[in-house]
Amino acid sequence: MFVYFIKRLLYALPIAVGVTVFVFSLVYLGGDPLDAVLPDDATAADVQEIKEIYGFDKPLPVQYITWLGRAITGDFGTSIGTGQPVADEISRAIVNTLILAICSALTGFPFAVFLGTLAGYYHGQRADKIVSGFAITGVSVPHYWLAIVLVIVFSVELNILPSLGMGPGGSEDWTLDWAHAKHLILPVIGGSIISMGIIARSMRAAVAEILNQEFVRALRSKGLSESRIAYHVMKNALPSILGVVGLEIGSLMGGSILIETIFSWPGAGFLLNEAIFRRDLPVLQGTILVLAMFFVILNLIVDISQTFVDKRIIRT
Amino acid sequence: MSANINKPRTYWQSVRSRLRRDPVTLSCAGIIIGIVLLSIFAPLIAPANPYDANMLNRLAPIGSPGYPLGADELGRDMLSRLIYGGRISLIMGLLPVFLALLIGASCGIIAGYVGGRTNMLIMRTMDIFYAFPSVMLAIAISGAIGAGIENGLLSLTLVFIPPITRVSESITVQIKSLDFIDAARATGASNSRIILSHIIVNALGPIFIYCTSLVSVSIIIASGLSFLGLGVSPPEADWGLMLSTLRQSIYVNPWVCALPGVMIFTTSLCFNLMSDGLRSAMDVKM
Numbered sequence: 001m002f003v004y005f006i007k008r009l010l011y012a013l014p015i016a017v018g019v020t021v022f023v024f025s026l027v028y029l030g031g032d033p034l035d036a037v038l039p040d041d042a043t044a045a046d047v048q049e050i051k052e053i054y055g056f057d058k059p060l061p062v063q064y065i066t067w068l069g070r071a072i073t074g075d076f077g078t079s080i081g082t083g084q085p086v087a088d089e090i091s092r093a094i095v096n097t098l099i100l101a102i103c104s105a106l107t108g109f110p111f112a113v114f115l116g117t118l119a120g121y122y123h124g125q126r127a128d129k130i131v132s133g134f135a136i137t138g139v140s141v142p143h144y145w146l147a148i149v150l151v152i153v154f155s156v157e158l159n160i161l162p163s164l165g166m167g168p169g170g171s172e173d174w175t176l177d178w179a180h181a182k183h184l185i186l187p188v189i190g191g192s193i194i195s196m197g198i199i200a201r202s203m204r205a206a207v208a209e210i211l212n213q214e215f216v217r218a219l220r221s222k223g224l225s226e227s228r229i230a231y232h233v234m235k236n237a238l239p240s241i242l243g244v245v246g247l248e249i250g251s252l253m254g255g256s257i258l259i260e261t262i263f264s265w266p267g268a269g270f271l272l273n274e275a276i277f278r279r280d281l282p283v284l285q286g287t288i289l290v291l292a293m294f295f296v297i298l299n300l301i302v303d304i305s306q307t308f309v310d311k312r313i314i315r316t
Numbered sequence: 317m318s319a320n321i322n323k324p325r326t327y328w329q330s331v332r333s334r335l336r337r338d339p340v341t342l343s344c345a346g347i348i349i350g351i352v353l354l355s356i357f358a359p360l361i362a363p364a365n366p367y368d369a370n371m372l373n374r375l376a377p378i379g380s381p382g383y384p385l386g387a388d389e390l391g392r393d394m395l396s397r398l399i400y401g402g403r404i405s406l407i408m409g410l411l412p413v414f415l416a417l418l419i420g421a422s423c424g425i426i427a428g429y430v431g432g433r434t435n436m437l438i439m440r441t442m443d444i445f446y447a448f449p450s451v452m453l454a455i456a457i458s459g460a461i462g463a464g465i466e467n468g469l470l471s472l473t474l475v476f477i478p479p480i481t482r483v484s485e486s487i488t489v490q491i492k493s494l495d496f497i498d499a500a501r502a503t504g505a506s507n508s509r510i511i512l513s514h515i516i517v518n519a520l521g522p523i524f525i526y527c528t529s530l531v532s533v534s535i536i537i538a539s540g541l542s543f544l545g546l547g548v549s550p551p552e553a554d555w556g557l558m559l560s561t562l563r564q565s566i567y568v569n570p571w572v573c574a575l576p577g578v579m580i581f582t583t584s585l586c587f588n589l590m591s592d593g594l595r596s597a598m599d600v601k602m
Contacts, residue, residue, distance in 0.1 A: 018444030140585035145577025254449025
């Protein structure tokens, strides 16, 4: 078991390094990164001076190592747009994104797991068809459009739910009360709809497949009650549940940009959107790096917890 | 010799007969063909010029005279813009998946067939891109290289290469372990011959099915990029961009503003349903 953890950690390491290389090179994908900052009439001497200040005059590998060294200690540079340390902006935003992601994961995801399991159990029957219909609609919906439709229905037409910000009066100090919860409802639905569809679909497939295995027939012929059989099926489906739910929490965070832009939710996606339009490359880089690292760590946690619930995974 | 009356049906015959009994898949295919035809023949079908602005009719409601589906924030005919919008939106949905299929399937088949170090190199590189949720990867690349159709196509293609490579690799590994490959090798077939006439022929079906399910993701993300201002630029008619510019007007005429999304939704739903139908008709398990 311990050896497996070490192996898994060692396996995640090169991926994490690869991610940092990719995020670092993002800045150079769009051409000279200084173009966005420098005025058009900058003289060659000015350009040279700026290059030296920002360290752009050094060879790329040196720049990468310097950048990585700073990033590891939590220094992502200063935002070109606001002049504030990028790390401060990101940590503030990421908490807000986490609030959204956790609320989705606690409300929508268990519901989707339940529906998917139900569909898998009644494979081919009416319950399955209804759930599958909902699930395929869920994965096909452009969630940003659904978010707009939700705003139209609940904010514009019915005027019962707020459509902007995290709390009353645009406050960013989040507390758990009804006034703030009201602001959560629409972003959570809009943000989690696709993930819920994906989860329901994978659960349905996993449960249906497990029910088809011989051990279930053996349990049935042994005279086990349906609820006991359900317990065995769920135990076997648990690794799949963990896998898909983990992946989708990552997608929620990574895909937050559209939802957060629509609802002006001051999270990481919103920050990323601002950074893109200001060509604020340090913020862009920092946000993407932090979100991607979250995803790498999340995958690691999922893999390890999967082995806890099903030790057979280690052997493969 | 008498002709064999009980000639067993070939694989494709049974696929066809299964599809014929699947009204959902057939109607989805029909709708997709319809949308494609509308886009191709947009200049002949659209009742008005999609770029003709008319300030007097800004945000005309659905059913206004001369504007069957209303008008947008600049008074342009919605129906015509929706018809024209399919052109870019469909290209942005289909082309990246197709390009990624060419690259990803080649990488995956090579990795799966050759194995060893080559496999390690290709698959571990893909793992890095797997560390990004797809929407974020597309936005990160587009955000870094800037807006525009070509850049959007590039970033979406890059997004779909890793998953297609992964699927192609695992399918190739499966096929490679089957007996008939050993038989082919025993008869002296060369590697390239085995790949071309055995692996690709058998792997392409499942890979293709997988790709059809990606088309709907691609349409949603592509429109999402335009929605964020990272794809097509105004005044072009594109469903995502239309949704984004009309968003400011939801307090004036909400339902006209929701229309472009209906098109994105319909197209992506049809691709998903068709993909599911094809998968079960072709009996592909993934």
